[in-house]
Amino acid sequence: MRATVFGRSFGFLALAVAVAIACSASEESDPPRGTPMSSGATAGTIDLGEGGGATTGRGGSSSIGIGSGGDGDPGLSFAGACAAEITKGEVIPLDVHIMLDTSGSLLVPTGLGTNNWTAIKDALEAFLLDPGSDGIGVGIQYFPLPAPGVPATCTMDADCGDAGPCDINDRICYNDSSRACASAAQCNPPGPADFGPCTRTVCSGQPYLLCPAPGFQCVDIYGNDFGTCEEPPGKCIQSASCDAADYSTPAEEIQALPDAAEVILDSINAQMPAGNTPSAAALGGALTYAGAWAADHPTHTVVTLFATDGLPTQCQPQDFPTIAALATDAFEATPSVSTYVVGVFPPDNPAVQQSLDLIADAGGTEQAFMIDTSQDVAEQFLAALNAIRGTRLDCEFQVPEAPDGQTLDYNYVNVQFSADGSTELLGYVASADDCGVTQGGWYYDVDPADGDAPTKILVCPSTCEAFQGAVDGQVEIALGCETVPAVVK
Numbered sequence: 215m216r217a218t219v220f221g222r223s224f225g226f227l228a229l230a231v232a233v234a235i236a237c238s239a240s241e242e243s244d245p246p247r248g249t250p251m252s253s254g255a256t257a258g259t260i261d262l263g264e265g266g267g268a269t270t271g272r273g274g275s276s277s278i279g280i281g282s283g284g285d286g287d288p289g290l291s292f293a294g295a296c297a298a299e300i301t302k303g304e305v306i307p308l309d310v311h312i313m314l315d316t317s318g319s320l321l322v323p324t325g326l327g328t329n330n331w332t333a334i335k336d337a338l339e340a341f342l343l344d345p346g347s348d349g350i351g352v353g354i355q356y357f358p359l360p361a362p363g364v365p366a367t368c369t370m371d372a373d374c375g376d377a378g379p380c381d382i383n384d385r386i387c388y389n390d391s392s393r394a395c396a397s398a399a400q401c402n403p404p405g406p407a408d409f410g411p412c413t414r415t416v417c418s419g420q421p422y423l424l425c426p427a428p429g430f431q432c433v434d435i436y437g438n439d440f441g442t443c444e445e446p447p448g449k450c451i452q453s454a455s456c457d458a459a460d461y462s463t464p465a466e467e468i469q470a471l472p473d474a475a476e477v478i479l480d481s482i483n484a485q486m487p488a489g490n491t492p493s494a495a496a497l498g499g500a501l502t503y504a505g506a507w508a509a510d511h512p513t514h515t516v517v518t519l520f521a522t523d524g525l526p527t528q529c530q531p532q533d534f535p536t537i538a539a540l541a542t543d544a545f546e547a548t549p550s551v552s553t554y555v556v557g558v559f560p561p562d563n564p565a566v567q568q569s570l571d572l573i574a575d576a577g578g579t580e581q582a583f584m585i586d587t588s589q590d591v592a593e594q595f596l597a598a599l600n601a602i603r604g605t606r607l608d609c610e611f612q613v614p615e616a617p618d619g620q621t622l623d624y625n626y627v628n629v630q631f632s633a634d635g636s637t638e639l640l641g642y643v644a645s646a647d648d649c650g651v652t653q654g655g656w657y658y659d660v661d662p663a664d665g666d667a668p669t670k671i672l673v674c675p676s677t678c679e680a681f682q683g684a685v686d687g688q689v690e691i692a693l694g695c696e697t698v699p700a701v702v703k
Contacts, residue, residue, distance in 0.1 A: 306610035307514045309351035309468045313500035315522040316356045320487040321422040330558050331487050333591035341599040342475040353468035357496035358454030358489040367447035374450035382448035385414045388426050415443045454492045456529035461499025492529035494537050501544040508549040513669045516551050523558040534569040541577030553577025556598050558585040609678035611671045624662035626694050633687035641700025649674035655700040
């Protein structure tokens with residue numbers, strides 16, 4: 215069964231980008247970009263009109279006319295300086311590398327009569343097959359991965375070596391899973407309490423569902439039949455790999471939807487949850503792969519999605535500040551890789567929320583998406599995927615290539631945004647650090663003043679919010695006119 219596809223919540227989705235190209239045929243740079251205007255000056259306003267005349271002034275407001283340009287695409291003119299060829303710009307492609315928890319706890323039944331694993335698979339299937347996801351790149355890997363040389367089953371501790379002990383003797387009280395036991399007497403202490411029997415038997419159709427003793431029929435309170443009760447083979451407790459390098463190789467490399475959908479789905483459906491939660495190794499490996507992919511694809515936005523239903527239970531480190539530092543390093547690297555976090559937990563877990571928020575914030579995405587397992591997990595997980603899909607797409611744009619024989623001058627670029635009958639010329643800021651809390655504007659992914667060649671035009675957070683809140687908005691990038699800096703506030 216496939217989950218219902220839910221639409222995006224953002225308004226600025228049909229974003230049109232017109233790019234004016236008027237470039238120098240020489241590789242010589244024009245004079246450097248002007249210094250930011252003082253608070254007494256204003257960035258230019260733009261009037262959409264029939265003619266191309268304009269008046270400009272650095273010390274005050276400026277009015278720039280945009281002419282019709284003749285046949286075909288309209289031409290842009292900033293004071294007659296950049297009559298140009300116009301091409302459709304491209305929003306930055308989004309690539310998402312998923313590191314997906316497949317620990318055994320995902321098979322525990324939920325209040326809706328299914329389990330979290332089935333719900334997550336339904337959500338991923340809906341997302342991958344949704345036409346709204348077409349063009350997004352998706353890759354995937356899972357955790358835990360088995361450590362090399364660890365046997366699939368064991369009958370004694372010696373079978374496991376460093377991955378031991380073997381859980382063949384581990385039992386718990388059937389009516390209180392927090393009570394370990396070695397005999398029935400430990401589940402029946404003096405007094406009226408009865409926590410027995412002492413067991414390690416599980417349902418044949420649901421290996422993480424405890425049952426009283428071999429031979430019992432496993433039917434839960436919702437009428438779901440999970441087979442018969444049987445004693446499973448032993449497993450080595452520390453069976454997961456703790457080596458981040460093992461997780462840095464994806465099960466499926468990033469590849470574009472929709473063509474990749476079936477390949478990714480086949481990979482997901484081949485998984486059977488089992489084992490512990492080596493969070494640090496898994497996240498570290500995912501970020502290593504995503505960083506390498508971003509370096510090889512500089513015109514893409516690359517993010518990691520870390521989805522888990524548990525706190526770290528194996529491998530070091532297990533403290534969240536240290537794990538979050540991995541996300542910080544990836545976010546602050548060049549190219550930058552953001553980390554999104556999706557947590558699948560029972561409700562009312564403020565400590566879990568705080569811990570996962572720490573990773574998300576370190577990875578540049580502010581806070582984790584929390585999935586309440588007492589509600590519809592598939593619906594919530596899909597909503598998180600759709601939010602991630604929409605967050606980046608409207609606020610990053612490719613710097614267009616110059617026509618043959620010409621060279622772009624990054625000191626002569628302007629960006630304007632039109633919506634609801636008004637047009638605003640966005641001011642340039644040197645970097646994301648110069649955006650401030652309310653300062654709007656745009657910047658490059660790398661500073662051309664350092665000799666680097668930008669590939670992306672990005673907008674400040676407050677400007678991004680305006681983009682996403684607009685309907686039928688349009689961004690135009692004019693190349694060939696001296697850059698208008700942002701007003702210093």
